[in-house]
Structures are given as structure tokens and as C-alpha cells.
Amino acid sequence: MFGLGTIINTLSVIIGSIFGLFFKKGLRESVQDILMKASGIAILFIGISGVLSYMLIIENGTIGTRGTMLLIFSMTFGSLTGELLNIEEKIERFGLWLRDFFRARGDSSFIDGFVNTSLIICIGAMAIVGAIEDGVHHDISTLTAKAILDFVIVLVNASIYGKGVLCSAIPIFFYQGSITVLAAAAGSFVSDTLITQLSFVGAALIFCIGINTAFGKIFKVGNMLPALFFPIFTFLLGHFFPAAANFFS
Structure with a gap:
């Protein structure tokens, strides 16, 4: 079924939020605080691992890097x-x-719960790659795995922030669903390189979300979202100017 992965993921967010709201009633403020900081640290390392998995390369026993210019330009011009x-x-x-x-x-925490959770579950490698796989190959395995992870994330966040987390099911449905539809329309034009680079920049944004969750709001991650479109721009540019593709690779 077309888009089944997004439907499963959306349902997991709704169910996880309901469980989290149930547990919220029995959590002290100190417990909520430590849970938020702990989840922030976890999100930090998810972002770091996503960035480094793309940037670090090993050739002939030597560690090198790639994608530096792509990251700089994406984050700068996107922000x-x-x-x-x-x-x-x-x-x-x-x-x-x-x-x-x-x-x-x-x-008072409704908006924080909605915004923070929506950004966490919408931005990232699994959301992008999974939605594209669903659209191109009708493969929902990645989004099914993501649904399990999101269930845990929203359960914790709902126990901290409350009802706002439940509403994060709305943007994830339209966000992932839109990617699936666009990927289905684009077909084979969606290359593995583009998917990897989108995931790379998304991981950098996840790192920023982790900082905000663990240490208080420092980055306006919502204003940094256009960074995700820059890899698409460089990918299209590389078709006409191959040298540009090498510059951003």
C-alpha cells in the first residue's frame, strides 16, 4: 500500500503520546527535568553519529573528511x-x-512540546530515506523501524511536555507523506548520493535539537530548516556543472 510507512509512523506517534500523557501524571518535576536532559544528550549523539558517518572516510589507512563545504553552505545559507x-x-x-x-x-509547555517533538521526529536520516524508499520501492522497513524509535521518543516527551507532543503527529504525516509522493513522482531521478547528503545535513540539524533539549533553547532550528534544500540545489547544479558537484562532495 502506497504511503503505508507514514501511516504506521503517525499511529506510533499518536499511541506513544497517549502513553506519555498517562505517565505524566505520576512524574515529579525533577524526574521530568532529568528525562528531558537525558533525551537531549541521546539526540545529540544521534546527530553526531549521523554527521560523522558521512564526513569521515578511511582511505589507505588514513582518516579524511568530505562534505565540509556542503555542510557549511547548507547551514549558512539555509539558516x-x-x-x-x-x-x-x-x-x-x-x-x-x-x-x-x-x-x-x-x-505553558504545549508549544515547546509540539515544536521540539515535531522537529526531532521529522528531521533526520530515517525520515528522509524511509519516505523515499516507500515512494520509490514501496519498502516500509525503514519507516517501520523509525515508528518504534519515535514511539519511545514521543512517550518520553509527552511525559515531559504534555498534550503538545500529540499534535506532532500532524506535521510528520504531511512531511513524510509529501516526501513519499514526490519520490514516487521523481522515480529513478532520486539518487543514493542525494539521499545520503540530505541525511547528512538533517543529522546536523538533529544535533542542534539535542543542544536545545539538553541545555535550553540556543538554536532556532525552525529557521535552519531550509538547509535541507541545499543538497537538492547542489545535486541539480552538479548535472550542469560537474566541477560544482566535486566542490560540494
């Missing part, structure tokens, strides 16, 4: 674009609308 568009504010406004819609005005 600049997002800042000019003020994407994070628009995401927060949507969170405010959801809070009002669900009549949770008194819930």
Missing part, C-alpha cells in the same frame, strides 16, 4: 533563508492555533 522568512515564528503560531483549538491555553 539565513529561514531567518529572513522567520519560519520558526510561523511554526510557533501554528502551535498557538493548535493550543487554542484543543482548548489548552493554560498549558
Whole structure:
């Protein structure tokens, strides 16, 4: 079934959130605080491992790096674009609308729960690769594995932030679903190189989310989201100017 992976993943987020809301009632504030910091550290290392798995290469017993210019240009110009568009504010406004819609005005952590969780589960290698595999090959194995991981993440986050986490099921459904549809339309044009580079930049954004979760909000990750589009730009550029592809590889 087309898009089944995203449906499974969305259901896992909803069910995990419900379990987390149930556990929230019995957690002290100190327990919620340590859970948030611990999950932040875990997210940090997920991001670090994703970046290093692409950047570090071993040739003839020598460790080298690649993708440095791609990372610099993606993060710099992507963040600049997002800042000019003020994407994070628009995401927060949507969170405010959801809070009002669900009549949770008194819930001070609603928006943080919605924004932080949405970014964690939407940005990353498994979301991008899994959605593309679903669209091109109808292979849902990656998204099924991601559904299990997201279940744990939203359970913990819902126990910390509350109802806002449940609403993160909305963006993940449309985000992954859109990638699946676009991948199905693009077909064989979606190369392994492009998928890998998208995952690489996504891992860098996950690192920033981990910093925010563990140490308080430092990065406006929402405004950094356009960085994900830069690998697509360099991929298309490489078709017309091969030297450019080598520069960003």
C-alpha cells in the first residue's frame, strides 16, 4: 500500500503520546527535568553519529573528511533563508492555533512540546530515506523501524511536555507523506548520493535539537530548516556543472 510507512509512523506517534500523557501524571518535576536532559544528550549523539558517518572516510589507512563545504553552505545559507522568512515564528503560531483549538491555553509547555517533538521526529536520516524508499520501492522497513524509535521518543516527551507532543503527529504525516509522493513522482531521478547528503545535513540539524533539549533553547532550528534544500540545489547544479558537484562532495 502506497504511503503505508507514514501511516504506521503517525499511529506510533499518536499511541506513544497517549502513553506519555498517562505517565505524566505520576512524574515529579525533577524526574521530568532529568528525562528531558537525558533525551537531549541521546539526540545529540544521534546527530553526531549521523554527521560523522558521512564526513569521515578511511582511505589507505588514513582518516579524511568530505562534505565540509556542503555542510557549511547548507547551514549558512539555509539558516539565513529561514531567518529572513522567520519560519520558526510561523511554526510557533501554528502551535498557538493548535493550543487554542484543543482548548489548552493554560498549558505553558504545549508549544515547546509540539515544536521540539515535531522537529526531532521529522528531521533526520530515517525520515528522509524511509519516505523515499516507500515512494520509490514501496519498502516500509525503514519507516517501520523509525515508528518504534519515535514511539519511545514521543512517550518520553509527552511525559515531559504534555498534550503538545500529540499534535506532532500532524506535521510528520504531511512531511513524510509529501516526501513519499514526490519520490514516487521523481522515480529513478532520486539518487543514493542525494539521499545520503540530505541525511547528512538533517543529522546536523538533529544535533542542534539535542543542544536545545539538553541545555535550553540556543538554536532556532525552525529557521535552519531550509538547509535541507541545499543538497537538492547542489545535486541539480552538479548535472550542469560537474566541477560544482566535486566542490560540494
